[in-house]
Amino acid sequence: MEYISVSQFAEKYGISERTARNYCAKGKIEGAYLVGKTWNIPAEATLPKRSKTKASPLLVALREQKESKLKGGIYHRVQIDLTYNSNHIEGSRLTKEQTRYIFETNTIGITNEVTRIDDIMETVNHFRCIDYVIDHACDKLTETHIKQLHLLLKTNTSDSRKAWFAVGDYKRLANAVGEEETAQPEEVHKKMKALLSEYNAKKQLTIDDILDFHVQFKRIHPFQDGNGRVGRLLLFWQCLQNAVVPFIITEDLRLFYYRGIQNWGKINGYLRDTCLTAQDNFKDFLNYFKIKY
Numbered sequence: 398m399e400y401i402s403v404s405q406f407a408e409k410y411g412i413s414e415r416t417a418r419n420y421c422a423k424g425k426i427e428g429a430y431l432v433g434k435t436w437n438i439p440a441e442a443t444l445p446k447r448s449k450t451k452a453s454p455l456l457v458a459l460r461e462q463k464e465s466k467l468k469g470g471i472y473h474r475v476q477i478d479l480t481y482n483s484n485h486i487e488g489s490r491l492t493k494e495q496t497r498y499i500f501e502t503n504t505i506g507i508t509n510e511v512t513r514i515d516d517i518m519e520t521v522n523h524f525r526c527i528d529y530v531i532d533h534a535c536d537k538l539t540e541t542h543i544k545q546l547h548l549l550l551k552t553n554t555s556d557s558r559k560a561w562f563a564v565g566d567y568k569r570l571a572n573a574v575g576e577e578e579t580a581q582p583e584e585v586h587k588k589m590k591a592l593l594s595e596y597n598a599k600k601q602l603t604i605d606d607i608l609d610f611h612v613q614f615k616r617i618h619p620f621q622d623g624n625g626r627v628g629r630l631l632l633f634w635q636c637l638q639n640a641v642v643p644f645i646i647t648e649d650l651r652l653f654y655y656r657g658i659q660n661w662g663k664i665n666g667y668l669r670d671t672c673l674t675a676q677d678n679f680k681d682f683l684n685y686f687k688i689k690y
Contacts, residue, residue, distance in 0.1 A: 420445055426442050480496055483626050483645075526630050533634075543589070546627050569621070572618060579618035580619070612668070646672075647675065647678070
């Protein structure tokens with residue numbers, strides 16, 4: 398078995414070396430052992446789950462319905478609505494009905510229009526991303542988790558066949574969002590580590606903390622492509638983790654969402670109000686399915 402040091406484990410998961418040593422000393426990392434004063438940690442070891450994180454009624458329902466493959470419930474609705482809207486924002490040409498058909502039958506159905514393979518693959522992959530979020534929603538958010546979402550999203554797409562495109566890893570080439578500059582490739586790891594450290598250090602997270610993380614993530618723009626979808630998946634993750642009612646940015650809110658991101662730090666109310674409106678829409682789902690929030 399391959400082992401890594403405390404410092405390597407800490408860097409891998411964006412935690413302090415002191416925290417990593419405490420995990421080892423308390424037996425929270427399976428297979429870690431002490432030689433003299435040095436801890437040896439299995440290379441495949443993961444972070445211990447937060448014991449204080451209790452699954453919300455929504456997360457419990459999502460996990461139960463995912464496991465039972467229940468049709469027509471909140472899990473079914475989230476998969477279709479979140480996948481369709483997030484992909485549509487990024488230019489997918491699939492309709493909501495086509496998205497539903499892919500989820501329910503694993504086929505595209507009959508269409509008279511040309512359908513891009515990437516739209517289909519990224520739809521199927523996005524379903525898998527949501528499953529990953531549901532499975533890991535109580536885990537501490539790490540760079541490894543974020544990269545895994547990107548890997549799931551971009552696997553078997555045309556981007557994955559480009560030598561310069563890093564699937565499941567940070568960007569190799571500089572990019573921009575419109576005229577807005579983003580972090581240089583060599584800066585991304587440092588900036589993401591700092592962002593996660595600040596976020597994970599907060600004991601009680603508000604919706605503003607979650608939105609601030611989202612905006613900072615978007616401004617770093619850590620991946621070559623797929624940042625918007627990964628960012629919105631993280632929003633869903635963070636809401637589930639902190640018992641905050643999630644929200645899905647729909648077409649009618651898209652321009653307000655963009656305006657809110659652009660003005661965050663100057664007029665935070667733009668993004669906050671947009672997301673609270675989307676949150677009210679999600680509460681309608683919860684009320685219909687009789688899920689407490």
